[in-house]
Each structure stands twice: as C-alpha cells, then as structure tokens.
Amino acid sequence: MAEFSLNDILRNNVKKLIPYSSARSEFEGDAQIFLDANENSLGSVLNRNFHRYPDPLQKQLKQKLSTIKNVPAENIFVGNGSDEAIDLLIRAFCNPGVDSILIFPPTYGMYEVSAEINDVAINKILLTNNYQLDVDAIKKGIDRNTKIIFVCSPNNPTGNLLDTKSIEWLLENFNGIVVVDEAYVDFAGTESWIKKLDQYSNLVVLQTLSKAWGLAGLRIGFAYASKEIIHVFNKIKPPYNISEATQQLALQALQNEAQAKEKTNVLIQQKERLLEDLKEFDFIKAIHPSDANFILVKVDSAKDLYQYLLSKTIVVRNRSSQPLCENSLRITVGTPEENDALLTALKYYDQ
Numbered sequence: 001m002a003e004f005s006l007n008d009i010l011r012n013n014v015k016k017l018i019p020y021s022s023a024r025s026e027f028e029g030d031a032q033i034f035l036d037a038n039e040n041s042l043g044s045v046l047n048r049n050f051h052r053y054p055d056p057l058q059k060q061l062k063q064k065l066s067t068i069k070n071v072p073a074e075n076i077f078v079g080n081g082s083d084e085a086i087d088l089l090i091r092a093f094c095n096p097g098v099d100s101i102l103i104f105p106p107t108y109g110m111y112e113v114s115a116e117i118n119d120v121a122i123n124k125i126l127l128t129n130n131y132q133l134d135v136d137a138i139k140k141g142i143d144r145n146t147k148i149i150f151v152c153s154p155n156n157p158t159g160n161l162l163d164t165k166s167i168e169w170l171l172e173n174f175n176g177i178v179v180v181d182e183a184y185v186d187f188a189g190t191e192s193w194i195k196k197l198d199q200y201s202n203l204v205v206l207q208t209l210s211k212a213w214g215l216a217g218l219r220i221g222f223a224y225a226s227k228e229i230i231h232v233f234n235k236i237k238p239p240y241n242i243s244e245a246t247q248q249l250a251l252q253a254l255q256n257e258a259q260a261k262e263k264t265n266v267l268i269q270q271k272e273r274l275l276e277d278l279k280e281f282d283f284i285k286a287i288h289p290s291d292a293n294f295i296l297v298k299v300d301s302a303k304d305l306y307q308y309l310l311s312k313t314i315v316v317r318n319r320s321s322q323p324l325c326e327n328s329l330r331i332t333v334g335t336p337e338e339n340d341a342l343l344t345a346l347k348y349y350d351q
C-alpha cells in the first residue's frame with residue numbers, strides 16, 4: 001500500500017474551509033477594554049467570572065496535560081468528551097454517502113452511531129472468539145473507501161486489551177486513520193499508544209477524564225495525534241467547545257493525579273475481588289478477564305438475571321444483543337459496599 005498522506009484522505013470541503021475566527025484571536029497586543037465579542041460588559045449573573053468567552057484552544061489545560069502525559073501541547077485536542085473527537089474524525093475524513101469506517105464488534109456503540117448520523121457506511125469485522133482482532137479478515141475487509149479504523153483497547157464491552165502486533169499491523173498497512181480508543185487504559189497497567197505517536201503519522205489515540213479520573217459529568221476527552229491532524233480538529237470543531245467552567249475544573253482535576261491513581265488502584269483491587277468471587281455462582285457460565293473497570297459475564301439467562309438485579313435496585317448492562325455476547329451482562333466495578341450488595345443479591349438468585 002502507498003504511504004499514508006493526510007492530504008489524500010482529508011475531505012475536500014474541510015481542506016477548503018475557512019474556519020470561524022473568534023473575536024479574541026484576531027488582535028495582538030495588550031488590550032484592557034474588550035468591546036469585541038458582544039459579551040455582557042457588566043459581568044455575569046453568577047458570582048463567577050464567566051462573562052467572557054472561554055479560550056477556544058484550552059491552552060492552560062493542554063499545557064498541564066502535556067506535562068502529565070509527556071506529549072507536546074500541539075499534539076493534543078480537547079473535546080466535549082471523547083465522543084466529540086469520534087464525531088469530528090468522521091466529519092473530517094469521511095464523505096457522506098461515499099466513504100466508510102471499519103469497526104470490530106462487539107465494541108463501543110458510538111463509532112457506529114456517529115457514522116450513521118453523518119451518513120457514513122460502517123464495515124464490521126467481528127472480533128475472534130477470544131475477542132481479538134482477526135487480521136486475515138481485516139485484510140480482506142479494507143477497501144479504498146475505508147477512511148478510519150476504530151480499535152478500542154481495552155475494548156468495551158469485552159474488557160480486554162487488543163493484541164499490540166495486530167494494531168501495529170493496521171498502523172503500518174492501512175492508508176487511513178487508525179484510532180486507538182484508550183478510554184479504559186488507566187485500569188490496564190500497560191503503556192499508552194501515545195508513546196508511538198512519533199512513529200505513526202496516521203495514529204489517533206483517544207483518552208478521557210470520564211473513567212479513571214471520575215469526571216464523566218464534566219465531559220472532557222482528549223485526542224492525541226500528529227500536529228497536522230490536531231490542526232484539522234481545531235479547524236472544524238465548534239469554536240468554544242469546552243466551557244470556561246469545565247476548563248477550570250478540568251485543570252483543577254489534573255493537579256490531583258495522585259487521587260485519580262488512588263481511585264484506580266481501589267477499583268482494580270475490587271475488580272480482582274469480583275473476578276474471584278463471581279466464580280462461586282453456577283449460573284455464571286463465563287467470566288471474561290478484564291483490563292478495564294468492568295467485567296463481562298456470560299450467564300444462563302441475561303434477561304432474567306438483569307431483571308432480578310433490577311428488582312434489588314442494582315442496574316447492570318445487558319449486552320446480549322451484541323455479536324459474540326449472547327446472554328452476557330456487563331458489570332461496572334462499584335464501591336466495596338456496592339460490590340458487597342451485588343454479591344449478596346447474586347447469592348439469593350433463584351433461577
């Protein structure tokens with residue numbers, strides 16, 4: 001295959017686009033009086049300094065993240081959740097009605113939904129029975145309209161990391177963008193694919209504050225990629241995609257890395273405990289190993305067990321409609337007390 005060239009796969013309308021230029025990015029110098037952006041000069045109705053538009057490029061936040069992750073700030077995009085990055089990638093590279101993405105079910109649902117919203121076709125190649133990439137099938141599944149491959153590792157809902165060599169094969173042989181979604185990487189104890197950004201110009205790594213950092217409600221996700229790809233994100237994103245409040249809180253959160261690590265360790269310990277304790281129930285037919293903060297289990301009847309747990313006020317996710325997930329429930333690791341409650345409820349389950 002020919003070399004990856006960003007220019008070759010970028011949509012023409014995006015190449016030609018003149019992005020929105022925000023008021024504050026149009027001047028240089030020491031301004032004191034800001035009469036340029038139709039904000040409320042009298043201030044905000046809250047007792048907080050929110051009357052100005054936020055920094056469109058979230059420079060302070062990126063600077064802090066750059067130090068934590070050891071990645072230059074110019075290689076970082078900040079999104080309204082990593083879901084925003086997924087949508088922007090599809091919009092930047094896939095022509096509606098013409099191009100396609102490639103995904104490997106069972107996997108995270110938003111790749112498919114975002115493609116559908118953008119009228120972009122979805123090619124699917126199932127994972128193997130042990131939830132790994134089927135490289136031989138993938139070789140046949142890529143065509144000239146395939147623009148993005150989404151790899152989720154650790155994968156949701158199966159919980160496992162995908163084989164490094166297979167991902168490397170994709171990066172080396174596929175001429176489009178390879179996204180490695182690492183939403184759960186902090187639970188896996190492996191190196192991030194961020195380390196390989198210098199090596200692969202077609203690599204985009206997604207991470208989020210929603211999982212290990214405990215900030216799903218804040219809506220902050222990151223894409224790490226070459227500065228050329230980050231430039232594309234910046235060109236097409238809504239100008240003020242991250243609010244001032246969110247930028248401030250995210251920055252505050254990033255000062256607290258030790259606490260995120262502590263929470264991650266507790267969740268990993270609790271996961272190990274659940275993986276062990278779930279073995280005692282014969283209606284659980286398979287417990288899949290997990291590199292994430294959830295466990296996929298195969299049971300006698302997912303529908304019945306789901307309803308039973310709900311009657312005990314415990315809600316889990318029934319993933320049975322996904323391929324290779326027949327009668328499977330995905331259980332998020334809870335607090336120690338929540339996990340006690342789950343195990344107690346399971347003890348009293350009468351099939």
Ligand SMILES: Cc1ncc(COP(=O)(O)O)c(C=O)c1O
Binds near residue numbers: 080181208219221
């Ligand atoms: C694999 C994966 N990627 C991305 C996301 C979305 O993350 P965010 O909250 O940053 O939009 C999720 C959420 O569950 C996920 O499981």
